[in-house]
Amino acid sequence: MERPELTNLSPEVVAYIESLEAELRRYRKPTPAGESPLESELPALKPNEPPSTRCLITFSSSGIAKKTSRHLYIRQRRGGMGIFDLDIPENDSPIALVECEEGQHLLLFTNLARAFRFPSSQLAASDIRSRGQNITQRLGMLEGEKIVAALPDETRGGVALLSEWGFVRYLRHHVFGEYMKPGAVMFDARKYGSLTCACRTPGDSDLFIATRGGKAIRFSEKLVPPQGGPGIRIENPDRAVSITAVKDDSTVFLADASGRGTLRQMASFTANKSAGGGGKIAMHTDELIVATTASPDDDIFLISRLSKLIRFMAAEVPVKDAPVQGVNCMSLRADEVVAGVKA
Numbered sequence: 121m122e123r124p125e126l127t128n129l130s131p132e133v134v135a136y137i138e139s140l141e142a143e144l145r146r147y148r149k150p151t152p153a154g155e156s157p158l159e160s161e162l163p164a165l166k167p168n169e170p171p172s173t174r175c176l177i178t179f180s181s182s183g184i185a186k187k188t189s190r191h192l193y194i195r196q197r198r199g200g201m202g203i204f205d206l207d208i209p210e211n212d213s214p215i216a217l218v219e220c221e222e223g224q225h226l227l228l229f230t231n232l233a234r235a236f237r238f239p240s241s242q243l244a245a246s247d248i249r250s251r252g253q254n255i256t257q258r259l260g261m262l263e264g265e266k267i268v269a270a271l272p273d274e275t276r277g278g279v280a281l282l283s284e285w286g287f288v289r290y291l292r293h294h295v296f297g298e299y300m301k302p303g304a305v306m307f308d309a310r311k312y313g314s315l316t317c318a319c320r321t322p323g324d325s326d327l328f329i330a331t332r333g334g335k336a337i338r339f340s341e342k343l344v345p346p347q348g349g350p351g352i353r354i355e356n357p358d359r360a361v362s363i364t365a366v367k368d369d370s371t372v373f374l375a376d377a378s379g380r381g382t383l384r385q386m387a388s389f390t391a392n393k394s395a396g397g398g399g400k401i402a403m404h405t406d407e408l409i410v411a412t413t414a415s416p417d418d419d420i421f422l423i424s425r426l427s428k429l430i431r432f433m434a435a436e437v438p439v440k441d442a443p444v445q446g447v448n449c450m451s452l453r454a455d456e457v458v459a460g461v462k463a
Contacts, residue, residue: 168194173222176421176463177240178205178252178429179267182212183259186252187243190219190463193431195419199448202430205423207251213425218270219463225273227296229281229318230265233309236302237273260303269318277322280341281306282329282351282363285313288395289348290321290341307348313359319412321365326391327351328366329399330374330411333358334443336402338366339392350396362411371439373414375422377407377457379450381437383414388441401443410460422450422460434462 174190186206196202206214220226223241230236236259243253256265271279278292289307309315321327321341329352330336337352344351352360364372366386375381384402402411414420416435423429430450438447450457 174463175220175222175240175245177218177220177226177243177270178214178423179216179218179270180206180208180212180252181215181266182208183254183256183261183267184208184212184252185243185255186246186250187240188246188248188250192248193421193429195431195433198432198436199451200430200432201451202422202424202428204249204427205429206427207249208427214423214427214458216267216270217421217423217459217461218272219421219461220272227271227273227279227318228259228267229269229306229315230261231268231309231314231316232262232265233281233283233306233315234265234303235296235300235306237296237298237300268315271318271320274320277320280319280321280327280344280363280365281315281348282317282360283307283309283313284316284354284359284361286329286350286352286354286360286396287312287348288327288329288344288351288363290344312348316360317362319364325365325367328364328372328386328389328411328413329360330362330402330408331358331399332361332406332408334376334401334403334405334408335399336389336411337392337395337397337399338386338389339395341365343395353396353398355398361408364411364413366413370413371415373410373412373420373434373437373460373462374403374408374446375410375449375457375460376403376405376446377409378405379422379448379452379457380405380446381410381420381449382444382446383416383434383437383439385439385441404443404445407456409457412460412462414462418462420449420460420462422457424450424452424455425458426455428455
């Protein structure tokens, strides 16, 4: 069949068609053993999970939230193109992902460092590639405010918060209980920069903070003052983008906007004796997006600016003990990764 003329299509549609063609060429190219390149390099794909009460919730910059059962997302191979997930206008894009139990309360954090409790039961279950619901008015969000991080609510451990300028604050779980005032301010975003990320921590771990430029620092969460303090020293134009709780036997999945990722061993990433240092290179990239603790048994979910989502096994990503550029985890054309989560 002759390839039709594509000049009248939008750049996003053309990019998607070209990525499909590239993926077809990739699978048609045999290896000496007669296998596809992926089959010869990667572990066996796990069976897709049976129906469960676990959900994946996607949030957009404009405040749209969509809840979909996790088992509906079929595992793909690392490096695949993903599927379209959130049906939103062209001027909107996904900004955060969270995995939770059906009906579980969520902790939502905004760029203005305000926190909200939100029952996931208020979101109707949706299919993949559906519209979701706008929750900004329900939460009472301010003009210019947007959700940037979401966590499942738990009655143990605590939550670590990170600002773009490297400020970090740790709060025990009871702060976020049912009596928390909606929109409670966690820190002064005008003084310390916009909130960029949040993570759960059991209370006896180290914190791993990563910047857009690929630098990272690790230190004990016990070093964080009660009212917060410097977590990593930031030099313009770099920004702190991600935080996760780690221990010596942990591995951290790092991914950048281009769709490349790596699993970094914490045993080879020495913890600092104090917080607030300049950090060291964790991944060779200029646009780090995701840093989340993940084991080879976990699944990784990445979502792009054009709302394409991929699910693959962390075991398909090589574990490294030094900085690398990473391997291709998601094929992108005129697109970029904007968020990720392990589940």
